[in-house]
Amino acid sequence: MADVNRGNRPLSPHLQVYRLPLAAVTSIMTRITGHALVAGIVLIVWWLVAAVASPGAFACADWVMRSWIGFIILTGSMWALWYHTLAGIRHLCYDAGYGLEIGQAQKSSQAIIAGSVALAVLTLIIYFLF
Amino acid sequence: MRYITPRKSAIGLGAAHEGTQHHWYMTVSAVALAILTPLFMITIACAIGLPRELLLAYFGRPLPALITGLFVIVGMLHFIKGTRIMIDDYFQGAVRKGAIIFSVIFGWAVIALAVYALARMGLGAIVVL
Numbered sequence: 001m002a003d004v005n006r007g008n009r010p011l012s013p014h015l016q017v018y019r020l021p022l023a024a025v026t027s028i029m030t031r032i033t034g035h036a037l038v039a040g041i042v043l044i045v046w047w048l049v050a051a052v053a054s055p056g057a058f059a060c061a062d063w064v065m066r067s068w069i070g071f072i073i074l075t076g077s078m079w080a081l082w083y084h085t086l087a088g089i090r091h092l093c094y095d096a097g098y099g100l101e102i103g104q105a106q107k108s109s110q111a112i113i114a115g116s117v118a119l120a121v122l123t124l125i126i127y128f129l130f
Numbered sequence: 131m132r133y134i135t136p137r138k139s140a141i142g143l144g145a146a147h148e149g150t151q152h153h154w155y156m157t158v159s160a161v162a163l164a165i166l167t168p169l170f171m172i173t174i175a176c177a178i179g180l181p182r183e184l185l186l187a188y189f190g191r192p193l194p195a196l197i198t199g200l201f202v203i204v205g206m207l208h209f210i211k212g213t214r215i216m217i218d219d220y221f222q223g224a225v226r227k228g229a230i231i232f233s234v235i236f237g238w239a240v241i242a243l244a245v246y247a248l249a250r251m252g253l254g255a256i257v258v259l
Contacts, residue, residue: 034212041205044174045240048198048247051185058182065178074178078171085167088160095157127175 023105026112030087033080040077043070078123083116152211159208163201170201189251202244210237 020028043065050061064070090108093099099108173194180188189195213233221229 031212031216034209035216038209041202041209041240045202045244045247048189048251049243051182051189052247052250055182058185062182081167081171085164089164092157092160123171123175 021102021106022109023102026087026109030084030091033084033087037077037080037084039073040081043073043077075120075124079116079120082119082123083112086112086115086119152214156208156211159204159211162204163208166197166201166204169197173197186251189248195248195252199245199248203241206237206241210234213237 047058047061047065050057065074090099090112093108099105177185177188177194189198210233214230217226217229217233
């Protein structure tokens with residue numbers, strides 16, 4: 001079949017190069033952030049268990065929490081948690097029958113991205129001020 | 131002419147006898163978590179950086195303990211059911227079974243560890259004279 005001359009007609013749309021609409025990207029991101037959040041909760045629960053286990057275990061967990069690795073995990077989780085919360089609220093609206101039009105979904109997608117970044121920056125500012 | 135109405139054909143439990151409970155559980159836990167999320171962030175943000183003695187006392191107090199306990203329990207149950215959907219979407223056969231079992235065991239292990247830690251911090255705090 002490879003050497004059949006198909007003429008100069010356009011090739012069929014390729015799934016890998018299909019540009020996803022913003023609403024599809026934000027929907028997939030809901031799933032990714034939800035699963036990635038496990039890193040943050042495991043770190044925090046490990047820190048709590050280490051605190052009751054022994055001074056040595058706590059020193060280790062607390063070092064990770066306050067190191068740059070912990071900062072990246074916790075800050076990333078904090079943004080992911082805001083994102084997942086906002087996207088989850090949109091899902092509740094979808095379930096109730098609101099915001100299902102393409103234009104509305106586009107707007108809510110932009111709101112989720114902008115809102116989650118704004119809330120994350122605000123959370124960091126409040127955290128470092130107090 | 132069909133005498134059965136569309137409502138009549140849609141109503142009832144169907145062959146599987148379930149199906150809506152999962153979605154309803156995710157809806158209820160989502161609303162609970164939307165309320166708990168800001169509270170949990172504040173709770174953890176106040177605790178980061180505390181020395182061990184103060185951290186133990188902090189989570190011995192009712193509000194930090196209740197917020198943390200509720201968030202981890204409701205959050206991990208939401209996680210188990212959410213992961214189930216992801217597993218059903220992407221895996222088949224034995225891998226699917228194994229992944230579901232792992233996700234349920236993992237979720238409950240995290241819950242058990244958090245409850246154990248919070249109980250240890252909370253139960254020692256009350257001194258009856």
